[in-house]
Amino acid sequence: MNGFGGTILRINMETGEIKRTPTPEKFAREWMGARGFVAKTVYDEVPRDADPLGPENILIMAPGVLTGTFAPAGSKIGFGCISPATNGHADSNMGGHLGAEMKYAGYDMVVFERISPEPVYLYIDDDTIELRSAGDYWGMGSLDLEKRMKDDLGEDFQIATIGPAGENGVVYSCITHDFGRQAGRCGVGAVMGSKKLKAIAIRGTKSIPVHDLPTLTKSTYDIIQRTKTHPLMEPWQKYGTALFVGWSNDHGCFPSRNFQTTYHEGWEGISGEKLAEEILVTHKACFGCWINCGKYSRARIPGKPDIYVEGPEYETIALCGGSCGMTNIHDVAYANYLCDNLGLDTMSGGNTIGFAMECYEKGIITKDDLEGHELRWGNIDDFENVLRMIADRRGIGEVLSHGTKGAAERLGRGTLAFAHQAKGMEFSGYDTRWYSAQLLSYCTSDIGAHHNRSWAITADIEIGQDTPEGKAAVVIYLQHIRPLFDTWCCCRLFWGEVDVTAEEHVDTIGYLTGWDVTFEECMKISEKIWNLTRSHYIERNGGPGRQFDVAPARQLEEKVPSGPAEGQRVGVENFEYMLDDYYYNRGWDKNGNPTREVLEILGLPHVADNLEKAGLLGEPFEDGVPKVRGQRLKPKAM
Amino acid sequence: MKIKVAKENCTGCKLCMQICAIQHYGEINPKKAAIHIDAEYPAPGVYTPKLCVQCGKCMEACPVDAISLVGDAYIIDPEICTDCGICVEVCPFDVMFVHADAPTPIMCDLCMKCTEVCNTGALTAVE
Numbered sequence: 001m002n003g004f005g006g007t008i009l010r011i012n013m014e015t016g017e018i019k020r021t022p023t024p025e026k027f028a029r030e031w032m033g034a035r036g037f038v039a040k041t042v043y044d045e046v047p048r049d050a051d052p053l054g055p056e057n058i059l060i061m062a063p064g065v066l067t068g069t070f071a072p073a074g075s076k077i078g079f080g081c082i083s084p085a086t087n088g089h090a091d092s093n094m095g096g097h098l099g100a101e102m103k104y105a106g107y108d109m110v111v112f113e114r115i116s117p118e119p120v121y122l123y124i125d126d127d128t129i130e131l132r133s134a135g136d137y138w139g140m141g142s143l144d145l146e147k148r149m150k151d152d153l154g155e156d157f158q159i160a161t162i163g164p165a166g167e168n169g170v171v172y173s174c175i176t177h178d179f180g181r182q183a184g185r186c187g188v189g190a191v192m193g194s195k196k197l198k199a200i201a202i203r204g205t206k207s208i209p210v211h212d213l214p215t216l217t218k219s220t221y222d223i224i225q226r227t228k229t230h231p232l233m234e235p236w237q238k239y240g241t242a243l244f245v246g247w248s249n250d251h252g253c254f255p256s257r258n259f260q261t262t263y264h265e266g267w268e269g270i271s272g273e274k275l276a277e278e279i280l281v282t283h284k285a286c287f288g289c290w291i292n293c294g295k296y297s298r299a300r301i302p303g304k305p306d307i308y309v310e311g312p313e314y315e316t317i318a319l320c321g322g323s324c325g326m327t328n329i330h331d332v333a334y335a336n337y338l339c340d341n342l343g344l345d346t347m348s349g350g351n352t353i354g355f356a357m358e359c360y361e362k363g364i365i366t367k368d369d370l371e372g373h374e375l376r377w378g379n380i381d382d383f384e385n386v387l388r389m390i391a392d393r394r395g396i397g398e399v400l401s402h403g404t405k406g407a408a409e410r411l412g413r414g415t416l417a418f419a420h421q422a423k424g425m426e427f428s429g430y431d432t433r434w435y436s437a438q439l440l441s442y443c444t445s446d447i448g449a450h451h452n453r454s455w456a457i458t459a460d461i462e463i464g465q466d467t468p469e470g471k472a473a474v475v476i477y478l479q480h481i482r483p484l485f486d487t488w489c490c491c492r493l494f495w496g497e498v499d500v501t502a503e504e505h506v507d508t509i510g511y512l513t514g515w516d517v518t519f520e521e522c523m524k525i526s527e528k529i530w531n532l533t534r535s536h537y538i539e540r541n542g543g544p545g546r547q548f549d550v551a552p553a554r555q556l557e558e559k560v561p562s563g564p565a566e567g568q569r570v571g572v573e574n575f576e577y578m579l580d581d582y583y584y585n586r587g588w589d590k591n592g593n594p595t596r597e598v599l600e601i602l603g604l605p606h607v608a609d610n611l612e613k614a615g616l617l618g619e620p621f622e623d624g625v626p627k628v629r630g631q632r633l634k635p636k637a638m
Numbered sequence: 639m640k641i642k643v644a645k646e647n648c649t650g651c652k653l654c655m656q657i658c659a660i661q662h663y664g665e666i667n668p669k670k671a672a673i674h675i676d677a678e679y680p681a682p683g684v685y686t687p688k689l690c691v692q693c694g695k696c697m698e699a700c701p702v703d704a705i706s707l708v709g710d711a712y713i714i715d716p717e718i719c720t721d722c723g724i725c726v727e728v729c730p731f732d733v734m735f736v737h738a739d740a741p742t743p744i745m746c747d748l749c750m751k752c753t754e755v756c757n758t759g760a761l762t763a764v765e
Contacts, residue, residue, distance in 0.1 A: 068666070069666055070656050070657070070660060070666055097652070100668075104667065104668075104669065143680055146680075147679070147680055155676070155677065178679075179679045179680050204669075205667070205669045205737065205738065205739075206667065207663075207665040207666055207667035207670070207739075208666040208667070210666055213660065213664060213665075213666070217657075217660050221657075221754075221755065224653075224755050224757065225754075228757055233757075237757075237758070281682070281683040282646070282649070282683050282684065282685070283649045283758070284649055284650060284683075285649035285650055285651035286651070287651065287652055288651060288652060288653055288656060289651050289653075290651060290653060290755070290756075290757035290758075292649040292651060292757075292758065294649070296683045298683070308679075308680045308681050308682075308683055
């Protein structure tokens with residue numbers, strides 16, 4: 001099959017049995033890759049009552065149709081499972097070079113089943129596939145281990161690892177690769193750890209079969225030449241995502257001190273400009289990407305060892321930096337390094353520590369809980385102490401290892417009101433009190449409050465920041481855009497920032513595979529994925545769906561106390577209005593449950609049957625569901 | 639024409655490797671490229687593009703005279719080459735690459751395609 005590696009692997013971690021099957025073309029066409037493969041496979045295979053960290057959960061690793069090809073930044077690989085943070089569908093992807101290497105070895109998906117009796121790592125060298133002992137590696141930091149495995153196996157192996165946090169089941173543990181690229185969200189690292197899978201090492205030397213190489217080559221070559229001179233190319237190359245630290249503060253959406261306010265005094269000290277000036281070592285790209293948003297840095301803090309880290313990028317700066325009250329780029333880079341090496345998502349990790357700092361400020365967490373240490377805003381030593389407690393799940397670290405929702409449930413005392421999460425996943429680095437579409441995005445997301453499910457900040461600006469009207473349909477459209485990139489597995493930056501159209505990417509898929517694929521077909525796959533993972537969440541957690549689409553009280557009720565967004569809040573009434581509007585426009589009932597009609601339109605009648613059996617199928621629409629579900633809007637780049 | 643390498647500008651994206659394999663083998667497979675990128679991570683954080691510097695040592699060592707200077711570049715004649723590997727062994731810069739499916743060692747022929755796709759100035763064409 002053109003465009004793909006050709007083989008799916010199933011590995012029983014308990015018995016060591018490895019099964020190879022050809023990748024069915026129907027499966028590939030209907031789901032395209034990573035996020036699609038995960039959505040279908042996890043829905044079909046994981047029992048609804050399976051413990052996310054138990055033997056019945058599966059862990060999937062899958063690149064997509066464009067990974068490893070000469071498509072713009074065809075670098076991505078997805079991981080998926082049931083999330084220990086949300087108890088729902090999970091998928092998280094990363095760039096780097098692992099996905100391409102996996103395709104060159106000839107594989108489109110690996111499904112890890114059951115639990116290994118001993119720590120192991122997966123070794124793939126083209127057709128040689130082995131589970132090897134990881135006894136010597138267990139306990140090592142993610143970055144330390146990647147270096148060790150490169151020394152042990154060879155520089156040309158691509159490596160993915162987990163750190164101690166993943167071994168210990170911290171629900172926001174990540175999978176790390178290429179010294180700083182992470183599948184960070186949903187706790188995929190914890191599921192990998194639960195399977196006693198410490199690392200994955202892949203070397204592939206084969207060619208990816210292609211339908212029309214000359215046209216594919218010319219198309220990408222022309223896109224390269226055209227985008228080289230795009231006005232946003234240079235700033236992106238220079239600063240990466242950290243470019244937007246200033247923008248977010250100017251627009252009142254930057255989280256400061258656990259989202260207490262949305263303008264961070266001292267943001268200039270943790271800006272992209274400061275990064276480039278003080279700590280940048282080199283620019284670092286993922287496979288096949290000429291934007292090179294990755295910034296590789298060295299932090300120097302008196303009394304601590306010099307460290308190298310990829311980043312900090314925007315989300316890390318916002319959540320380890322702003323939300324934890326930091327104003328020094330060296331501190332943020334050091335926090336980034338600690339999270340990476342311990343194997344923790346910098347986003348949920350930074351968010352959770354910001355939450356803990358507010359608990360400390362309010363006297364809910366005390367020095368007694370922190371082994372005699374303090375937990376002060378902006379203090380890197382305090383940050384390091386509590387982070388290590390979390391990775392080890394020691395003392396208060398055990399409480400915080402469950403994320404902000406789990407911690408708030410254990411701590412009580414009104415802490416849930418300032419736990420910035422949805423469905424158990426922490427907010428990304430955007431406060432939403434002046435950005436109601438973004439709040440709707442966070443709260444209706446299948447995996448929780450992740451900005452990459454749909455980023456609606458500029459849509460809010462375009463539609464109007466003071467109104468809830470017209471937001472829902474646009475959020476749905478944006479929610480359908482992201483799965484394109486998460487299934488194709490090319491980076492979305494070319495679309496979002498330098499004017500490569502989604503249709504151009506679709507054309508590339510055609511040149512690669514020979515399929516007569518269209519943009520509309522891909523958008524329908526996106527909608528299918530959203531409906532499938534929504535249904536899956538409801539099936540696992542019990543309906544109605546609406547009860548899970550909940551916003552933190554601070555975002556609804558507390559007015560922003562300072563900065564450009566001063567006085568803003570979303571308000572309960574506006575939020576409920578947007579939910580009603582959203583469900584209607586999705587073809588779901590007012591309880592947020594998918595209807596049979598919409599599921600059948602999307603080719604998911606069996607999902608409707610399953611929901612019906614569980615008493616969770618949406619009430620039918622009297623006049624039928626809306627024919628067009630989602631309204632096209634491509635917000636301008638920032 | 640020659641290729642000037644400014645390693646401090648290299649970001650490790652491998653576009654050069656991709657276009658090289660496409661140009662010379664008609665395949666999507668950067669392992670078949672005449673240019674590779676060394677990565678020194680986590681410290682000091684340096685990428686180094688490695689490709690032929692056209693020193694000619696391979697031509698001197700070739701036992702069957704399969705390598706000759708054509709224009710500015712040393713070229714392997716696949717009709718003559720026996721894939722004995724001596725040129726790979728003697729290469730002082732380790733920039734003659736091998737791949738199991740390639741009939742001869744892989745070396746840069748200065749086609750310049752890599753310099754056309756590089757967006758960072760790591761590889762540029764110079765007279």
